[in-house]
Amino acid sequence: MLAKEIMSRKVITVGPEMTIQALARLFTDRRITGAPVVEGGKILGVVSLTDMARRDRGSAPRGRKAHSFYRKASEEEGGEKTSVIPEIPKFNHVIDIMTPAVLSADENAPVKDLAQMLLKQRIHRLLITRKGKLCGIVTSMDLLRALAASRR
Template sequence: MLVDTVMTAPVVSVDPSTSIANAAKLMLSLRISGLPVVESDGTLVGMLSEGDLLRRSELGTERKRPWWLEFLASPGKIADEYVQSHGRKVGEIMATGVVTTQRDASLEDIVELMRKHRVKRLPVVEDGKVIGIVARSDLLRALAKTLTAGPAIAGDDERIEAAVTAELNKQSWGGNGMIRVHAKDGTVELTGAIFDERARLAARVAAENIPGVKSVSDQIVSVEPMSGMVLVSPTGS
């Protein structure tokens, strides 16, 4: 899945001269937590997020340090923090050096960028202009849509068995064929043995994700490697 299938477009944005008050009202009214900051020609110059509005003198939340830390901090850093807590315009407190993405990037790339840079949203840029934005909520929306869309195909039992078995065989915890699969009328029965109890739920999840599976019956036994003690499924279904 690519970015242009999940991104929000067109993008609500503000320019650097927008007042902090108006930007905050806009974010509240639209129930969004971040705004791209663009010049009049659409060029991206920064991002304003809720986090940029936390340390504010109006709220009494500006950064305060013990005197000895204040003494050690550079005057330039203290000046930056003063602007962050007292600035009146978006351009004065916005984050610059914004991490961006492109419309043909994969969602895997997006998640990795968000994780690496610890950001919740990425502007989608083309020719230097913002054409969309992808946020965590867009990924969540895509996930919910995928999960509720139903199976792409409703395979017969033989096909289901083959698909579940293939998925188990791809996984290091899959038991190298020790977990057996039988499907009847869309119900998958898992039997055989595992040597780590954590593989039980993983096997069940693997089966549940195969299109056409209606339910899963867990009949797997777990063998404790050291003692040889055998544990049956806690539910048997």
């Protein structure tokens, strides 16, 4: 069995400048947990509920350089007292929280290879390409459905 036989062809994509609020509405309305981030036909990354949760905790996005979330809040003259308080990260758009590293597989890849990639990388979705262009997506649920169907 090949990726193209089990993939979802109608891929919901998002743009890098979509707001986090709009992303949350999309995930809720479409009942999805992640989506490829695409701009001008180019795949930039993937954004998921996990990325959104990481944002809410104030963590740096995976795959991006962590930067300091702390700043000097106040200093008394003479330098006797300095307090440092957490700065709320300004992660307002998809590009701020997405995972930029994208794993993909060709549409003719065997399903067994897809399952191994998902397991090894501990991810739940894999982008499927045809000649380097996005043509579908395979999720862990797609693999389970294929397995269940093959056991009948």
